[in-house]
Amino acid sequence: MAHKDLAVLDRALDNILMMLRKINGKRGQAAVTDLFVAIGIFIILVTITTVLWNLYNIRLTNRVDYDGLAIKTFQTSDLLLQTTGNTDNWDYLVLQEAAGSNEINYIGLVNGELKVPYNKTLALIQLNETEIKKIFHAGQYRIGIRIRNENGTDIYNFGKVSGTSKYAVNLARNVLYQRTPGGTFDPSTLEVIMSI
Amino acid sequence: MKFKKGIIFSLDGAIAVTVVLIMLINTTYYFTTTSKESLSQTQIIKRGYDVLAMFDYFEQLDNVMRVITPSDDFVPNTTINGLNVSNYLPNGYEMTVFLDDARKTACGGCVLDSANAITALFNIEGLNEGGNLYFQVNAQLTAQTTTNPSFSVRHNGIDYALTGVCLTGACTYTTTSPITGLISGSGNQIQFVRDGSNDFTINWFRVLDDSGYTLSTATTAPDDRFIGTGERWYAAFDSNGHFEGLHRARFSVWIA
Numbered sequence: 001m002a003h004k005d006l007a008v009l010d011r012a013l014d015n016i017l018m019m020l021r022k023i024n025g026k027r028g029q030a031a032v033t034d035l036f037v038a039i040g041i042f043i044i045l046v047t048i049t050t051v052l053w054n055l056y057n058i059r060l061t062n063r064v065d066y067d068g069l070a071i072k073t074f075q076t077s078d079l080l081l082q083t084t085g086n087t088d089n090w091d092y093l094v095l096q097e098a099a100g101s102n103e104i105n106y107i108g109l110v111n112g113e114l115k116v117p118y119n120k121t122l123a124l125i126q127l128n129e130t131e132i133k134k135i136f137h138a139g140q141y142r143i144g145i146r147i148r149n150e151n152g153t154d155i156y157n158f159g160k161v162s163g164t165s166k167y168a169v170n171l172a173r174n175v176l177y178q179r180t181p182g183g184t185f186d187p188s189t190l191e192v193i194m195s196i
Numbered sequence: 197m198k199f200k201k202g203i204i205f206s207l208d209g210a211i212a213v214t215v216v217l218i219m220l221i222n223t224t225y226y227f228t229t230t231s232k233e234s235l236s237q238t239q240i241i242k243r244g245y246d247v248l249a250m251f252d253y254f255e256q257l258d259n260v261m262r263v264i265t266p267s268d269d270f271v272p273n274t275t276i277n278g279l280n281v282s283n284y285l286p287n288g289y290e291m292t293v294f295l296d297d298a299r300k301t302a303c304g305g306c307v308l309d310s311a312n313a314i315t316a317l318f319n320i321e322g323l324n325e326g327g328n329l330y331f332q333v334n335a336q337l338t339a340q341t342t343t344n345p346s347f348s349v350r351h352n353g354i355d356y357a358l359t360g361v362c363l364t365g366a367c368t369y370t371t372t373s374p375i376t377g378l379i380s381g382s383g384n385q386i387q388f389v390r391d392g393s394n395d396f397t398i399n400w401f402r403v404l405d406d407s408g409y410t411l412s413t414a415t416t417a418p419d420d421r422f423i424g425t426g427e428r429w430y431a432a433f434d435s436n437g438h439f440e441g442l443h444r445a446r447f448s449v450w451i452a
């Protein structure tokens with residue numbers, strides 16, 4: 001091979017090497033950019049997820065607290081307004097024999113469908129809220145019962161029916177309330193209020 | 197080649213971002229929707245049951261059956277002799293009450309005696325579904341000669357036996373088997389056939405279990421929110437104090 005030819009080949013090889021270096025440099029640059037973009041997106045997503053996770057965690061905890069309270073209020077309300085209690089003469093035992101939560105399995109406020117007699121509401125007051133909470137295993141919840149007449153005026157209050165609390169659930173039902181001993185049963189609204 | 201790789205990387209990134217976004221949106225959606233608790237919906241239904249219980253206790257369900265006339269298309273919603281739900285429902289609630297088998301056809305001058313062994317043909321009020329349905333008729337025994345007086349109902353030449361419950365001077369009879377072949381619309385006719393020896397005066401009659409005989413209060417339930425429903429059975433008497441039978445009252449209740 002002539003010296004001239006070798007010089008041409010050498011120049012050609014130099015050119016190829018330069019091109020390869022250029023290409024390698026661009027690829028490396030692209031890979032690094034890709035990495036940074038990926039890390040950026042990852043950080044953004046992790047941040048969003050963390051913030052949302054926190055938010056949902058708070059919401060979930062609140063929800064669990066509230067649901068627990070609501071379920072307990074429904075159970076209490078159903079027992080009070082769908083049963084006569086156990087024993088069913090618990091009001092007599094309270095008023096006449098000073099019975100307490102140890103002698104009563106659970107409390108019911110009605111005699112017949114939705115009919116709330118005077119004696120049962122009187123016995124409730126005599127028992128007091130602490131005893132009622134024991135009977136219903138209400139734990140940290142406060143219990144209140146309010147009865148309003150047809151005009152919306154309060155005619156009976158028991159326990160905590162107002163004031164500040166973190167959560168409160170108020171379940172109102174239509175009842176027939178005997179406001180005075182031996183009196184008539186008049187349409188009223190009975191609210192079972194539980195709060196925390 | 198280089199161009200294709202770029203597209204693949206971009207697609208990969210776009211799909212990953214889309215999947216994450218879909219997951220986040222779904223999580224948000226379910227967290228939001230589950231907070232519309234079903235417990236409060238239960239409370240709405242309980243109030244509906246309470247209202248029917250109040251109506252029943254104060255005999256308003258029975259009273260309304262006494263005042264409904266054959267020409268009524270709706271149950272009256274007045275406080276006296278009607279079903280006024282706002283007397284018991286709190287503000288913000290709305291309710292429709294349906295009374296099944298409430299419509300009836302008066303049968304003035306329908307007498308079955310020695311001179312009239314078979315009554316003339318009577319039109320049955322418009323039926324929605326038709327088919328094989330039980331038939332009810334209220335009648336007063338005016339002259340009894342046998343121990344178990346009864347009469348029968350004739351439709352398309354077939355006689356259907358009746359069994360009755362008697363209270364306050366009149367009996368409410370129901371066919372012992374459904375009348376077959378009742379067509380929807382108002383093309384059905386009926387006759388009453390004497391038993392041969394006892395005399396009756398027929399007060400009214402109706403077909404059971406056809407929605408054409410269901411009356412409701414004139415409130416239309418919305419179709420874009422939760423509606424609670426329930427029912428209750430009650431005993432009813434007609435305007436003459438005659439036992440009408442047991443009826444079903446249904447309700448739809450919602451937050452207005």
